[in-house]
Amino acid sequence: MRILENNNEEVKKEQELKEDIIDTKETIEEILEEDVISSSEEILVGDSSLLEEGTEKNDSKIMKFIKRVLASAIDQIIVIAIALLLLVIFDFVLRAVGFYVAQRQPIFFIIYVLVNIVYEAICSSTKLKKTIGKKTILK
Structure with a gap:
């Protein structure tokens, strides 16, 4: 109980x-x-x-920073895609001659660095006047 x-x-x-x-x-x-x-x-x-006036200025600065980061991320994605495409083309050309790319990562890195250097210069000299990421995000 x-x-x-x-x-x-x-x-x-x-x-x-x-x-x-x-x-x-x-x-x-x-x-x-x-x-x-x-x-x-x-x-x-x-x-x-x-x-407060300070928060509006900080918000706008933060938003500008975020937009720049997003634009840079878009540009880097485009650069990586171009570098991968060039790596595939380079490997295809070498295979046609009888050779092949034995170590893809170092070759990809070299192509990526070269494309990254040339990308902004090429985009800014065309009608766009900006990179694709800056054109889409920053307008």
């Missing part, structure tokens, strides 16, 4: 704890919703105390 009473008490305590946790979660969610709604209403109304 004692065991059943202890188990019932433990079950009741666990249920009370679960209910307390659920109540706490609901309360936190309500507080967060109220804060988000009031903050968004203040922003819509135009409360200037929430927005």
Whole structure:
């Protein structure tokens, strides 16, 4: 009998704890919703105390930096694709003559470096006036 009473008490305590946790979660969610709604209403109304001049400048600098990084990433992807294509063509030409590329990684690296050096110069001297990544992201 004692065991059943202890188990019932433990079950009741666990249920009370679960209910307390659920109540706490609901309360936190309500507080967060109220804060988000009031903050968004203040922003819509135009409360200037929430927005500082420094944060706007930092955001724009950060966005410019992110755009430059994305443009560079696009350019590097294009350079890698061109280098791989040139490696395949080089290997095909060598095989036609009777040779082959024994170590692909060092040859790819050499071609990649050469293409990376020449890529920006070629793109800037064409009608684009910028690299493909800069043209697409920075506009």
